[in-house]
Amino acid sequence: MTKKFSLSGVMQSKVTWAVIAEALILLVCFIIRPDFFSISYQPSTGMLYGSLIDIVNRSAEITIISMGMTLVIALGGTDLSVGALVAVAGAIALKFLRWDVLTYTTPGDYTVYPYVLVIAVPLIACALMGLFNGFLVAKGGIQPIIATLILMVCGRGVAQILTDGKQFTTGYSPFRVIGQGSFLCLPMPIIITIIVVAAVALFTRKTAFGAFVESVGVNPSASRLSGIKAGNVILIVFMITGLLSGIAGLIYSSRIMSNDSNNAGLNFEMDAILAVVIGGTNMAGGRFSLAGTVIGSLIIRTIVTFVYYFGIVAEATMAFKALIIAVVIVLQSEPVRKYFAKRAAMKEGARA
Amino acid sequence: MPGKNILEMRGITIQFPGVKALDGVDFTLREGEIHSLLGENGAGKSTLIKCITGVNKKDSGTILLDGHEINPSGPNEAMSLGISTVFQEVNLCPNLSVAENIFVGRQPMKHGGIDWNEINKRAEELMNRFHLDIDVTRPLSYYSTAIQQMTSIARAVDVQAKVLILDEPTSSLDENEVQLLFSVMRELKASGMGIIFITHFLDQIYAVSDRMTILRNGHLIGTYNIDELGKVELVTKMVGKDMDVIFSLKRAEVSPDAPVMLKAEHIGDGSKIDDISLTVKRGELVGFAGLLGSGRTETAEMLFGAVKTVKGDIYLDGEKIEIKQPFDAIKSQLAFCPEDRKRDGIIGDLSIRENIMLAVQSRKGFMKPMTRQEQTELADKYIALLGIATPDCEKKAGELSGGNQQKVILARWIAASPKVLILDEPTRGIDIGAKAEIQRLMLEMCRDGVSVIFISSELDEIIRCSNRVIIMRDREKVAEVDGASCTQQDILRIIAEGAA
Numbered sequence: 001m002t003k004k005f006s007l008s009g010v011m012q013s014k015v016t017w018a019v020i021a022e023a024l025i026l027l028v029c030f031i032i033r034p035d036f037f038s039i040s041y042q043p044s045t046g047m048l049y050g051s052l053i054d055i056v057n058r059s060a061e062i063t064i065i066s067m068g069m070t071l072v073i074a075l076g077g078t079d080l081s082v083g084a085l086v087a088v089a090g091a092i093a094l095k096f097l098r099w100d101v102l103t104y105t106t107p108g109d110y111t112v113y114p115y116v117l118v119i120a121v122p123l124i125a126c127a128l129m130g131l132f133n134g135f136l137v138a139k140g141g142i143q144p145i146i147a148t149l150i151l152m153v154c155g156r157g158v159a160q161i162l163t164d165g166k167q168f169t170t171g172y173s174p175f176r177v178i179g180q181g182s183f184l185c186l187p188m189p190i191i192i193t194i195i196v197v198a199a200v201a202l203f204t205r206k207t208a209f210g211a212f213v214e215s216v217g218v219n220p221s222a223s224r225l226s227g228i229k230a231g232n233v234i235l236i237v238f239m240i241t242g243l244l245s246g247i248a249g250l251i252y253s254s255r256i257m258s259n260d261s262n263n264a265g266l267n268f269e270m271d272a273i274l275a276v277v278i279g280g281t282n283m284a285g286g287r288f289s290l291a292g293t294v295i296g297s298l299i300i301r302t303i304v305t306f307v308y309y310f311g312i313v314a315e316a317t318m319a320f321k322a323l324i325i326a327v328v329i330v331l332q333s334e335p336v337r338k339y340f341a342k343r344a345a346m347k348e349g350a351r352a
Numbered sequence: 353m354p355g356k357n358i359l360e361m362r363g364i365t366i367q368f369p370g371v372k373a374l375d376g377v378d379f380t381l382r383e384g385e386i387h388s389l390l391g392e393n394g395a396g397k398s399t400l401i402k403c404i405t406g407v408n409k410k411d412s413g414t415i416l417l418d419g420h421e422i423n424p425s426g427p428n429e430a431m432s433l434g435i436s437t438v439f440q441e442v443n444l445c446p447n448l449s450v451a452e453n454i455f456v457g458r459q460p461m462k463h464g465g466i467d468w469n470e471i472n473k474r475a476e477e478l479m480n481r482f483h484l485d486i487d488v489t490r491p492l493s494y495y496s497t498a499i500q501q502m503t504s505i506a507r508a509v510d511v512q513a514k515v516l517i518l519d520e521p522t523s524s525l526d527e528n529e530v531q532l533l534f535s536v537m538r539e540l541k542a543s544g545m546g547i548i549f550i551t552h553f554l555d556q557i558y559a560v561s562d563r564m565t566i567l568r569n570g571h572l573i574g575t576y577n578i579d580e581l582g583k584v585e586l587v588t589k590m591v592g593k594d595m596d597v598i599f600s601l602k603r604a605e606v607s608p609d610a611p612v613m614l615k616a617e618h619i620g621d622g623s624k625i626d627d628i629s630l631t632v633k634r635g636e637l638v639g640f641a642g643l644l645g646s647g648r649t650e651t652a653e654m655l656f657g658a659v660k661t662v663k664g665d666i667y668l669d670g671e672k673i674e675i676k677q678p679f680d681a682i683k684s685q686l687a688f689c690p691e692d693r694k695r696d697g698i699i700g701d702l703s704i705r706e707n708i709m710l711a712v713q714s715r716k717g718f719m720k721p722m723t724r725q726e727q728t729e730l731a732d733k734y735i736a737l738l739g740i741a742t743p744d745c746e747k748k749a750g751e752l753s754g755g756n757q758q759k760v761i762l763a764r765w766i767a768a769s770p771k772v773l774i775l776d777e778p779t780r781g782i783d784i785g786a787k788a789e790i791q792r793l794m795l796e797m798c799r800d801g802v803s804v805i806f807i808s809s810e811l812d813e814i815i816r817c818s819n820r821v822i823i824m825r826d827r828e829k830v831a832e833v834d835g836a837s838c839t840q841q842d843i844l845r846i847i848a849e850g851a852a
Binding site: 206207208209211212214215218219221222223224225226227228229286287 | 656658677678679681682683688690695696697698699700701702706710711713714715716718719720721722764
């Protein structure tokens with residue numbers, strides 16, 4: 001039995017409207033600057049350049065984090081600590097990228113600790129902090145927004161303590177690859193994003209984990225009575241989100257080759273929540289769409305790029321971003337979707 | 353003396369995608385009458401109500417209120433026209449006081465502030481009118497469901513309603529509370545209000561209503577005076593086929609030497625239940641009788657691990673089992689249909705397919721997923737077997753009627769091939785056709801060797817199906833009687849007196 005294509009069904013979907021919104025923004029860019037879409041190859045770096053590449057590249061951190069956030073929101077929660085974990089990951093990585101100051105006086109291509117620690121320790125630490133969030137929610141019965149507020153507030157403090165409140169820099173080239181390297185002509189963050197999105201999609205949709213998350217998100221009590229260990233589902237989801245925040249943190253600090261406890265990952269939690277919501281996942285929990293979230297993240301980044309690219313005054317950036325997002329969210333609202341779905345249904349009816 | 357018509361609906365047709373929910377239905381409500389609206393789940397009762405209150409838009413037909421055509425755009429407009437509705441689930445704020453709930457949204461004002469004295473005084477007057485002497489300043493959650501129900505009615509009545517719609521108000525009330533509700537209904541009727549009453553309990557229809565209108569599959573079958581139609585004729589008209597089925601159900605045969613499947617010895621949860629022992633044989637159906645709060649549900653929840661058992665032992669097939677959470681019970685092939693279908697049973701936003709496969713999948717763990725094809729096959733199998741009315745297995749379970757939702761939950765558990773099936777009020781709030789189906793299914797399971805524990809407030813069901821009846825009272829097991837030889841009176845006497 002194949003599912004019949006129905007225009008009214010497509011019009012009902014929030015993901016459709018997210019795609020339409022992204023297309024419209026890109027269209028406006030194209031009208032103002034036809035070269036917005038041009039992509040060029042730079043033989044010296046072996047990378048492709050262009051606004052579109054830049055949008056995807058720069059959206060990597062938010063896209064990666066919002067994969068986890070999608071699952072958290074599908075459970076009916078939110079994770080406010082992701083931005084702080086980005087800072088923590090950076091702080092730990094840079095801590096392990098110290099060098100012998102007696103031998104070298106300036107940052108360069110060296111490190112005292114093995115590279116594997118530079119990568120593994122921040123990721124493990126972030127996964128554990130995610131687990132801590134999950135523990136508070138699953139075992140403590142604390143509302144996710146409150147439970148994750150703890151690490152949101154103290155995470156940056158932890159990052160400060162780890163680095164003695166200093167901003168370290170490094171020149172270690174293997175670390176530079178994460179945020180600034182390339183693979184198959186594409187910036188490395190794009191490659192990492194593709195891998196993360198694919199991994200989360202496979203884990204949720206090729207196992208029954210996604211169905212369990214949705215089930216617990218819709219009705220935790222009925223899910224428990226059906227034998228789902230809701231607590232474990234919650235623990236895993238928060239741990240994944242912590243781990244993904246760690247990955248985003250490594251990309252972020254590799255881009256600046258430094259740690260920045262105050263500004264790394266600032267407001268990432270808001271952008272990630274926004275990406276999920278624009279992508280069509282309901283804040284009340286239940287059905288989630290990873291593809292929708294990816295588009296949501298791209299929309300956010302496209303708006304920011306638009307602002308930079310067209311030289312809108314810096315002071316107006318936030319207001320402009322808010323304006324576009326407001327339009328997108330109104331386009332996705334129930335009445336608007338219903339209106340277009342009804343029109344589509346009428347057209348289909350007329351044809352039938 | 354029949355009053356004049358206050359509400360007249362003529363030729364109402366409502367088209368939903370794929371089905372005609374109502375097809376040219378006429379309905380009249382007179383002043384000062386209680387008019388029962390009857391039909392199986394999916395017959396169109398709710399749709400008709402929603403049409404009156406403007407939730408569903410009619411495609412054709414007219415609605416006249418006091419002779420004037422109305423087209424309410426939603427419940428608020430309907431309310432301002434004088435049509436109030438009290439729904440099955442209480443739609444109030446449990447954390448606000450009774451008085452606040454009655455007046456929320458239209459508080460009397462004084463000097464630019466809310467006039468609390470006036471609110472509390474008027475609320476008290478209203479509740480007194482219903483012969484309820486309660487403190488209206490206490491939060492609503494402090495009171496029983498019946499009082500909460502009365503509060504919604506008080507709220508509906510206070511807006512000067514001409515038409516009051518009661519959609520299954522009695523499904524969670526006990527006998528005394530039902531009587532209280534009826535006396536209120538009669539009082540409102542005497543004051544000239546027209547009341548539309550929807551219920552699944554046939555006795556209640558005869559106890560309180562003046563006329564009844566029967567719907568079936570969106571068609572009007574007829575409107576009758578209450579003394580015109582006997583129960584059997586009524587049911588026949590509702591179901592459209594003879595109801596011999598329900599009376600021809602035979603309880604399963606259990607040979608005296610059948611092995612014990614489930615045995616509980618002195619189990620207690622440390623708070624509500626102290627000491628309960630029971631056995632269920634292979635292929636036996638054991639009924640739990642007793643009033644609400646007698647410990648029936650609590651015992652079932654302990655057996656399934658929904659509530660922790662702190663003392664006593666549970667044996668399955670002669671082996672001691674450790675049940676700490678529902679997952680453990682499912683591993684041991686126990687199954688449990690909870691009492692509150694909406695809160696603990698159905699996962700409304702997920703598809704029928706996902707709802708059915710859930711228990712099987714959770715037993716396997718999420719790392720061993722069933723393929724989409726396997727899930728669909730499983731779901732389609734049980735949709736056909738249980739006669740779940742749906743176009744396909746991808747429909748949201750929450751969009752099904754109550755009876756069909758219950759079948760989906762049953763399918764979830766039957767699919768998990770249980771050894772012991774515990775059903776807590778599986779027939780509550782569903783129509784008589786679905787009730788018969790579910791009872792037939794239970795008995796079939798018994799014949800296949802499944803042990804069934806059946807909890808119900810309706811004694812005739814218990815007696816019809818059970819091999820043995822365990823009677824509970826005040827959180828204790830007070831007696832055990834043979835299902836074949838006992839009568840309703842026997843059980844009622846034991847419940848009342850507490851001894852066999």
